Amino acid sequence: MYSPDKMKSGGGLMAPPGCFPGRYSPTYRSTDPRRCVPNPSGDLFTGLNDGLLSRAEALAAVDISKHQSGPQPGPPLPQLKHDMVYHPGVGGPPPHNARPHQMGHHGMEGLDMLDPLTSSSMTTLAPMGEAAPPHHQLHGYGMNHVMNHHHHAGGLGHAPPAHLGHPAAALHPDTDTDPRELEAFAERFKQRRIKLGVTQADVGKALANLKLPGVGALSQSTICRFESLTLSHNNMIALKPILQAWLEEAEAQAKNKRRDPDAPSVLPAGEKKRKRTSIAAPEKRSLEAYFAVQPRPSGEKITAIAEKLDLKKNVVRVWFCNQRQKQKRMKFAAQH
């Protein structure tokens, strides 16, 4: 029911209808047998990273075994998994915090001598968690207001949360930014959403109907991530007032039993299907190993890695970007 372009523009994301990049490179070779063999043949990047790469992999192996069986010195082991999954299902067990889960850069100790190149940046790694983004580009659906660290949530030049029921939350950065509060809200939100019998996708779509300035539809993914707190802190803060507005509106309508009968469900016919690249486990493991040593490889390095793993350079680059993003991902539970 939503044409791709419609939805995106509504959400603030621009997807020029006719500008899809021709590089949808269907690199989905997950099933490709070659994938399992990180081609050890004559590498072009010879002198460059052969040694490094191998060591990185070896180190990763050590690292892995380390947190799997080995006792961790100190805090509850931060898993350097590329993903965090602590999500109970709907109606699952009482929500509760997981472990303090910051980025895991264990395994680094002792690696720094590996390669001067890689170690240089490694050594600077700090216990970052969500520290202080240098600056931010405020784009998207007018979430600019909240995104700004020092601005108050009411920003956006509209600030009509008067009727939203929780003026305090909307007006006080302290309240709005409090991870505890966000966590609690996400929890409530999910619970009540389910109560209303609405799916995450429904919510995303419905947001556009709120007609809040600058607020368009969102995807199921985003709603899901909001509920599971897997968005950045700023993103959570930006979305909260919007979802809160929707929730209140939805409950009001439900109470009055009056849902406007407008159901323009005109499913847009199929569009081009993007093929999702799937990186095979062995390759993924290698990437994780490299990432542990150098989360921000240079273009050259990325090229070398891509070649060694027989992956597209862009795929590798994006993988690193996503990995960093995940690493930075806020873990409310973790920080409390």
Place this chain on the structure above:
DNA sequence: ATGCATGAGCG
């Protein structure tokens, strides 16, 4: 629920 991707905005 999550992996890989796009694209805006910023150096």
Place this chain on the structure above:
DNA sequence: GCTCATGCATA
């Protein structure tokens, strides 16, 4: 080139 918000496709 990166970060960040966000989405499509898929497990």
